[in-house]
Amino acid sequence: MIDPKHIHISDYQYPLPDERIAKFPIAQRDHSKLLVYRHGEVGEDVFYHLPDYLPKGSLMVFNNTKVIQARMHFRKSTGALIEVFLLEPAEPSDYELMFQTSGHCAWYCLVGNLKKWKEGTLTRECIIHNAQCIISATRGEIHGTSHRIDFEWTGGVSFAEVIDAMGELPIPPYLNRETQESDKTTYQTVYSKIKGSVAAPTAGLHFTEQVLQAIDDAGIDREELTLHVGAGTFKPVKSEEIEGHEMHTEFISVRRSTIQKLIDHDASAIAVGTTSVRTLESLYYMGLKVMQNPDLADDQLHVAQWEPYEGRCKMEDGRCIKSLEAIKALAAWMDARQLEVLHSSTQIIIAPGYDYHIVKMLVTNFHQPQSTLLLLVSAFVKGDWRKIYDFALAHDFRFLSYGDSSLLIP
Numbered sequence: 001m002i003d004p005k006h007i008h009i010s011d012y013q014y015p016l017p018d019e020r021i022a023k024f025p026i027a028q029r030d031h032s033k034l035l036v037y038r039h040g041e042v043g044e045d046v047f048y049h050l051p052d053y054l055p056k057g058s059l060m061v062f063n064n065t066k067v068i069q070a071r072m073h074f075r076k077s078t079g080a081l082i083e084v085f086l087l088e089p090a091e092p093s094d095y096e097l098m099f100q101t102s103g104h105c106a107w108y109c110l111v112g113n114l115k116k117w118k119e120g121t122l123t124r125e126c127i128i129h130n131a132q133c134i135i136s137a138t139r140g141e142i143h144g145t146s147h148r149i150d151f152e153w154t155g156g157v158s159f160a161e162v163i164d165a166m167g168e169l170p171i172p173p174y175l176n177r178e179t180q181e182s183d184k185t186t187y188q189t190v191y192s193k194i195k196g197s198v199a200a201p202t203a204g205l206h207f208t209e210q211v212l213q214a215i216d217d218a219g220i221d222r223e224e225l226t227l228h229v230g231a232g233t234f235k236p237v238k239s240e241e242i243e244g245h246e247m248h249t250e251f252i253s254v255r256r257s258t259i260q261k262l263i264d265h266d267a268s269a270i271a272v273g274t275t276s277v278r279t280l281e282s283l284y285y286m287g288l289k290v291m292q293n294p295d296l297a298d299d300q301l302h303v304a305q306w307e308p309y310e311g312r313c314k315m316e317d318g319r320c321i322k323s324l325e326a327i328k329a330l331a332a333w334m335d336a337r338q339l340e341v342l343h344s345s346t347q348i349i350i351a352p353g354y355d356y357h358i359v360k361m362l363v364t365n366f367h368q369p370q371s372t373l374l375l376l377v378s379a380f381v382k383g384d385w386r387k388i389y390d391f392a393l394a395h396d397f398r399f400l401s402y403g404d405s406s407l408l409i410p
Contacts, residue, residue, distance in 0.1 A: 007352060012370050030211050035392055054215070060220055075124070082111065084109050085111070088146075089106075089108075135166060138150045225255070237372060251344075285307055326357070356380060366397060
């Protein structure tokens with residue numbers, strides 16, 4: 001196995017002219033171009049033909065997270081504009097409870113123009129349900145690269161209603177434009193349900209109700225899980241070797257019924273997007289953990305960045321654990337605790353040298369040069385990423401979040 005810690009990120013560079021980055025989506029989501037990579041051969045189609053390439057009886061897994069209006073702006077009495085970017089719930093720490101809470105909550109946030117906000121509380125007024133609501137933000141302790149921000153508000157409304165009224169949808173920084181009203185629709189998947197992401201799982205943006213129906217008609221099972229995409233997804237790799245890059249933690253939730261569907265499909269799935277990949281592959285390592293320690297507590301399931309590369313797939317007798325075995329163990333662990341939903345987190349980094357356990361086919365967009373997502377794709381196609389990206393560049397594919405899509409079949 002390649003030691004991924006010593007991969008040079010400069011080996012994952014490719015030319016991406018600004019005009020190839022899609023600033024807006026095309027008018028009809030499912031009319032985007034589809035690159036098809038099958039067993040080393042590359043071709044071109046249109047996205048609504050995707051079901052034609054999927055094996056009947058297979059399982060397709062989608063990330064149903066919903067992007068929140070995570071960018072909030074406050075103005076100081078001096079006129080300085082302070083941006084507060086919601087990253088992760090602090091109090092309550094549960095996403096579902098957070099959006100239902102009323103009157104007070106706290107988040108870990110990135111703060112823009114921090115030097116102008118030395119101390120004190122920022123306030124802002126907005127109208128919610130035809131009534132005035134006053135929102136205040138107080139800066140707390142530093143938490144890694146973020147700050148704890150305590151919010152208080154009047155009006156008896158939920159925090160979900162507060163950010164819907166005063167927040168702004170955080171489109172990717174590389175689009176180099178202001179968020180527009182249309183982004184509230186186009187930067188969400190048609191199946192988004194669970195609020196919590198600060199970036200869209202963009203492979204899902206191409207799907208329409210018609211394509212989903214065609215998938216059903218083709219005899220392909222569909223399941224959903226949730227991974228809340230963090231701002232770290234845009235964090236560039238600044239270290240020369242991957243070892244120096246710290247992956248961000250993202251929160252996942254997977255229903256027991258979804259785990260059962262995985263078992264029914266021999267622990268094999270078609271993943272829609274890299275976030276679904278990260279969740280599915282993390283489930284394998286969570287299964288290993290409970291096999292090695294059945295008394296593990298919920299908060300000990302977290303998958304650390306380098307865990308997959310530390311020989312963790314082996315038991316004490318040196319036997320390598322099969323995917324189905326690990327997923328069945330995770331199901332049994334949930335049953336013993338009467339858990340209908342698995343809540344955990346992952347920091348997994350998937351790079352060349354990684355052995356995929358569950359994901360057999362992948363639907364994904366085209367990713368930034370020198371990014372961890374490009375490493376994930378390279379690992380999936382056994383280093384053949386350049387052939388795919390050269391084809392996409394030569395055939396006028398549109399890149400990044402609002403760009404075209406690919407179906408990868410190693």
